[in-house]
Amino acid sequence: MKIAMIGGGVVGQTLAAKLIANGHDVTIGIRKASAEELARPRNFAETLKQWQARTGGAIATLPDAAGSGEIVFNATHGLGSLDALKAAGAGNLSGKILIDVANPLDFSAGMPPFLPAPLTERTSLGEEIQKAFPETRVVKAFNTISATVMVDPSLIPGVQLLIAGNSDTAKDRVRELARDEFGWREFVDLGDITGARGTEHLMPLWLRLFIQGNSPLVALKVIRG
Numbered sequence: 001m002k003i004a005m006i007g008g009g010v011v012g013q014t015l016a017a018k019l020i021a022n023g024h025d026v027t028i029g030i031r032k033a034s035a036e037e038l039a040r041p042r043n044f045a046e047t048l049k050q051w052q053a054r055t056g057g058a059i060a061t062l063p064d065a066a067g068s069g070e071i072v073f074n075a076t077h078g079l080g081s082l083d084a085l086k087a088a089g090a091g092n093l094s095g096k097i098l099i100d101v102a103n104p105l106d107f108s109a110g111m112p113p114f115l116p117a118p119l120t121e122r123t124s125l126g127e128e129i130q131k132a133f134p135e136t137r138v139v140k141a142f143n144t145i146s147a148t149v150m151v152d153p154s155l156i157p158g159v160q161l162l163i164a165g166n167s168d169t170a171k172d173r174v175r176e177l178a179r180d181e182f183g184w185r186e187f188v189d190l191g192d193i194t195g196a197r198g199t200e201h202l203m204p205l206w207l208r209l210f211i212q213g214n215s216p217l218v219a220l221k222v223i224r225g
């Protein structure tokens, strides 16, 4: 399958590497696909040049990457996601499933980050992406766990994947992809895309647990009585 990974940070690199290892044709999209950008150091990740040498994956501009994928992931910085997806082009996203992994966290004042208005006031990034791209089926998923766990949920036995989106068939497809490509077994359906508010707002708590436990191998679990 052809998959577009919008965003070349640790999340985009990790998801793309696993999908390539599984035999898929994945293109990472970044704003400037220049030699200088490929060599730029990235936080907690390889340079894209190193990533490309290791995985054999493709790197392209945002519209070229988005246009190439049958399914598209949004793995960009949450405060830049709408700009990145607009640059990718509505036409290149139309009719496709977009798996939104991003969180609108503002780290400008250091740790812990905060959820800035207006993206998080009576709305969420997932909802705003769905509004901006009505012809795209947005599914919020994978945003509440660390990149290594996204592609290997066995690292946290019993971990659940929280999913929100307006299209039941798109959510079924994302569950199937999560199960077949990454080994996910437990899912929690949060309903329509407004469920993204809940998952995005979990992130300050999740980051606090990460800091206090000094490990990203942590997840919140839904338990019903």
Ligand SMILES: NC(=O)c1ccc[n+]([C@@H]2O[C@H](COP(=O)([O-])OP(=O)(O)OC[C@H]3O[C@@H](n4cnc5c(N)ncnc54)[C@H](OP(=O)(O)O)[C@@H]3O)[C@@H](O)[C@H]2O)c1
Binding pocket: 006, 007, 008, 009, 010, 011, 012, 029, 030, 031, 032, 043, 075, 076, 077, 078, 079, 080, 081, 083, 084, 101, 102, 103, 104, 105, 142, 143, 144, 145, 146, 147, 148
């Ligand atoms: N790190 C984790 O384990 C984790 C876990 C769950 C969810 N998330 C979420 O996943 C997303 C990706 O996280 P990350 O740590 O891999 O990387 P990141 O540093 O948050 O984002 C990297 C990507 O965002 C793009 N970007 C940044 N600002 C932009 C802007 N103004 N316009 C367009 N594109 C912009 C960059 O594009 P260029 O390459 O063109 O510079 C880069 O490819 C984030 O939303 C994060 O909250 C992360």
